[in-house]
Amino acid sequence: MYPKLEINLKKIRENISYVKKLCSESGVSITGVIKGCSGSEQVAQQFLEQGINSLGSSRIEQMKHIKSLEKSCETMLLRLPMLCEIEDVVSCCDISLNSERVVLEALNEASKRLGKKHQVILMYDLGDLREGVWLPDELVTLSNAVESMDGLHLLGIGANLSCYGSVKPTIKNMKRLISVTELVEVSIGRSLEIISGGATSTLPLIKDNKLPKRINHLRCGEGIILGKDLGEYYDCQIPLHTDTFLLKAQIIELKEKPSHPYGELVVDAFGNHPVYHDRGIRKRAILAIGKQDFGSHEKLISVDNRVLIIGSSSDHLIVDVTEASDYQVGDIISFTMYYQPMLYLSLSNDVYKSFVL
Numbered sequence: 001m002y003p004k005l006e007i008n009l010k011k012i013r014e015n016i017s018y019v020k021k022l023c024s025e026s027g028v029s030i031t032g033v034i035k036g037c038s039g040s041e042q043v044a045q046q047f048l049e050q051g052i053n054s055l056g057s058s059r060i061e062q063m064k065h066i067k068s069l070e071k072s073c074e075t076m077l078l079r080l081p082m083l084c085e086i087e088d089v090v091s092c093c094d095i096s097l098n099s100e101r102v103v104l105e106a107l108n109e110a111s112k113r114l115g116k117k118h119q120v121i122l123m124y125d126l127g128d129l130r131e132g133v134w135l136p137d138e139l140v141t142l143s144n145a146v147e148s149m150d151g152l153h154l155l156g157i158g159a160n161l162s163c164y165g166s167v168k169p170t171i172k173n174m175k176r177l178i179s180v181t182e183l184v185e186v187s188i189g190r191s192l193e194i195i196s197g198g199a200t201s202t203l204p205l206i207k208d209n210k211l212p213k214r215i216n217h218l219r220c221g222e223g224i225i226l227g228k229d230l231g232e233y234y235d236c237q238i239p240l241h242t243d244t245f246l247l248k249a250q251i252i253e254l255k256e257k258p259s260h261p262y263g264e265l266v267v268d269a270f271g272n273h274p275v276y277h278d279r280g281i282r283k284r285a286i287l288a289i290g291k292q293d294f295g296s297h298e299k300l301i302s303v304d305n306r307v308l309i310i311g312s313s314s315d316h317l318i319v320d321v322t323e324a325s326d327y328q329v330g331d332i333i334s335f336t337m338y339y340q341p342m343l344y345l346s347l348s349n350d351v352y353k354s355f356v357l
Contacts, residue, residue, distance in 0.1 A: 001352040002248060002249060002250040002288065002332065002352065003247065003248065003249045003250070003287075003288060003289040003293065003350070003351050003352065004247075004248040004249075004351065004352045004353075004354055005245060005246070005247055005248075005345045005346065005351050005352070005353050005354070006245070006246040006247075006248060006354050006355075006356060007037070007040070007042070007043065007244065007245055007353065007354070007355050007356065008241070008243070008244050008245075008246070008355075008356040009042060009043070009046055009355050009356060009357055010356060010357060011241035011243070011244045011356075012043060012046050012224075012225055012241075012244050013046045013049065013050060014241060015224050015225070015227050015240045015241055015244065016032070016046055016047055016050040016052065016224055017050050018238070018239065018240060019203070019220065019223070019224045019238075019240070020050055020051065020052060022203070022206055022207065022238070023203075023206060023218065026206050026209070026211055027213070027216055028197075028206060028211070028215065028216055028217060028218055029054070029216060029217050029218075030052050030054070030217075030218055030219075030220050030224075031052075031054040031055065031056040031074075031076050031217070031218070031219045031220070032044070032047035032052045032054065032055050032056070032220065032221060032224065033055075033056045033057065033078065033199070033219050033220060033221025033222070034047070034055055034056070034057055034062065034066070034221060034225075035056075035057040035058050035059060035062065035078065035221065035343075036221050036222050036225060036226070036339060036342055036343050036346070037221075037225060037245075037342065037343075037346045038062070038343075038346035038347050039057055039059065039061075039062025039063075039065060039066065040346065040353075041065065041066070041069055042355050043225060044066055044069075044070075044073075048070060048073060053072070053073055053074055054073070054074040054075075054076060055073055055074070055075060055076070056075070056076035056077070056078045056219055056221075057076075057077070057078060058077070058078045058079035059079075060077065060085050060088050060089065060092070060093070063075045063076075063077060063092050063093050064088065064092045067092045067093075074094045074095065075092060075093045075094050075095070076093065076094065076095040076096070076097075076219070077089055077093040077095070077096040077097065078097060078219060079097070080096075080097060080098060080099060080100065080103065080123075080131050081096050081098065081103055081107065083102070083103060083106055086103075086106045086107055086110045087110050087114070089107065089110075089118075090107060090110045090111050090114055090116055090118050091114065093118075094118075094119060095118075095119040095120070095121060095155060096118070096119075096120055096121075097120075097121050097122075097123050097131070097158060098120045098121070098122055098123065099122065099123045099131050099132050099133050099142075101142060101145055104120065104142070104145065104146055104149065104152065105149070107120070107151070107152060108149035108150070108151040108152050109151065110151070111151030111152060112150060112151040116151065117151065117152070117153050118151060118152055118153070119152070119153045119154075119155040120146060120152055120153070120154060120155060121155050121156050121157065121158045121194060121196055122139060122142055122143060122146065122154065122156075122157055122158070122184075123157075123158050123159065123160065124136075124139055124157055124158070124159050124177060124180055125159070125160075126159045126161060126167065126173045126176060126177060127161075127165065127167050127173065128159075128160055128161045128162065128163065128164055128165035128166075128167040129164060129165045130160050130163055130164040130165065131160060132159060132160065136180045136183055139157070139180055139183075139184060140183055140184055140187045143157075143184040143187065143188055144187055144188060147188045154188070154192065155192065155193050155194050156181070156192045156193055156194025156195055156196060156217070157177065157180065157181040157184060157192060157194075157195055157196070158194070158195070158196030158197075158198075158217075158219075159173075159177050159196070159197065159198055160198060160199070161173070161198045161199075161201055161202070162198070162199070162200075162201035163199070168201065168234075169197065169198050169201050169202040169204075169205055170205075171205070171210055171211075171212060174197055174202075174205065174211060174212045174215055175212050177195060177197060177215070178195060178212055178214045178215065181195050181214070194216060194217045195214050195215050195216055195217065196215075196217040196218065196219060197211065197215035197217065197218060198218060198219070199218060199219045199220055199221070199222070199223070200220050200221070200222045200223030200224075200229060200230065201223075201229075201233075201234060202215075202218055203218070203220065203223055203230060203234075203236060203238070204230065204234050204235075204236035206218075207236055207238055222339050222342075223240075224240075225244060225245075225342075226242070226244060226245060226337075226338070226339060226342055227240030227241050227242045227244060228242040228336070228337075228338055228339075229338070229339065232338075242336060243303075243336045245336070245337055245342050245345070246303070246334050246335065246336060247289065247294065247300065247334065247335040247336075247337060247341065247345060247351075248332050248333075248334050248335075249287035249288060249289040249317060249332065249333060249335070250287060250288050250330060250331070250332055251285045251286070251287055251327060251328070251329050251330060251331050251332075251333065252286050252287065252288045252329065253284075253285065253286040253329065254283070254284075254285050254286075254321070254327065254328065254329050255283070255284060256281050256282065256283050256284070257281065257282065257284050258278075258280070258281060258282075259276070259277065259278055259279040259280060259281070259282045259310075259320075260276045260277070260278040261276060268313070269313050269314060270291070274311060282320050282322045283320070283321050283322040283325065284310065284318055284319070284320055284321070285307075285318070285319050285320075285321045285327060285333070286316050286317070286318055287316070287317040287318075287319065287333060288315070288316070289315075289316075289317050289351075290312055290313055290314045290315035290316050290317060291312050291313065291314050292314050292315065292348070292350075293344060293345055293348045293350060293351055294312075294317075294337070294340075294341040294344050294345050294348075295340040295341055295343070295344040296340055296341070297309050297311060297312040297317055299337060299338040299339070299340045299341050300317075300335040300336075300337050300338075300341055301335055301336045301337065301338075302319070302333065302334075302335055303333075303334040303335060303336060304324060304333065304334070306321070306323040306324035307319050307320070307321055307324055307333055308320040308321075308323075319333065
């Protein structure tokens with residue numbers, strides 16, 4: 001069945017094993033993030049089998065599913081809780097990331113009703129400008145408020161970097177995170193268990209042995225599961241498999257055509273103004289997969305380096321196969337990918353999923 005997303009669990013296991021060892025040597029524990037693969041229970045199982053018993057996602061339904069499969073697994077909600085889902089958060093998530101007092105108060109009340117002690121990590125904004133308290137004094141005040149709530153346990157302080165504002169984790173901003181945590185600890189009169197220093201983009205600091213010692217937790221998924229961004233974006237050479245996810249799509253048309261559209265140009269189906277390069281008559285293949293399945297074709301990489309990705313519409317991917325004349329209608333072309341296609345393809349009900357053990 002095609003189009004197909006082939007997920008190599010063996011290679012994912014090997015990636016998990018390597019990153020876990022790397023982090024353990026620096027005293028850093030990992031929450032394995034599974035949102036990028038739509039909470040796949042097969043991928044989640046690889047984390048658990050490699051001894052990572054903490055899994056996280058931004059989607060409450062994925063956490064519910066994992067908890068139903070493995071009750072002993074520690075589950076962490078990575079997106080700040082919505083007020084409309086508070087009872088579910090307490091019921092199926094052991095830990096949540098937070099920054100708003102009204103939400104914490106609601107979590108506290110729900111925890112007491114359900115007879116639980118919900119753990120929270122308060123988020124501090126180091127400049128990436130996504131979630132998190134902005135001022136140190138505000139974080140201290142919020143921490144003291146949590147300490148007074150019987151249904152909650154303040155587990156630690158965390159930060160997000162690179163996801164929105166593209167701010168790089170550095171020794172400097174990690175030390176700022178430690179400093180603000182220590183202000184909290186002085187105020188509440190005890191040490192916190194966790195200082196969570198971000199996600200995949202923090203791994204280069206560990207690899208270079210530059211992560212400040214008190215940072216003892218990361219939330220990692222993409223860098224482990226896909227393995228591609230560390231080398232491509234962060235110039236961090238770690239020996240990870242980068243072909244754990246393969247898109248396999250079938251050719252439905254194969255014809256020689258001009259390489260530049262003919263006629264008066266306006267916009268494409270998505271309101272964009274693509275740039276076309278006139279390379280003369282070229283042999284072009286259309287594959288039965290499109291933007292609604294993978295997002296941006298620029299984030300796909302052809303396994304066959306003779307195949308050039310030209311463009312895409314909602315349901316079609318167009319490639320230049322002039323240098324690969326052996327392809328026929330019905331043949332399969334394979335692609336590795338960056339994060340966005342992995343996320344979209346994992347979610348698409350129109351893409352068949354298969355697993356390599």
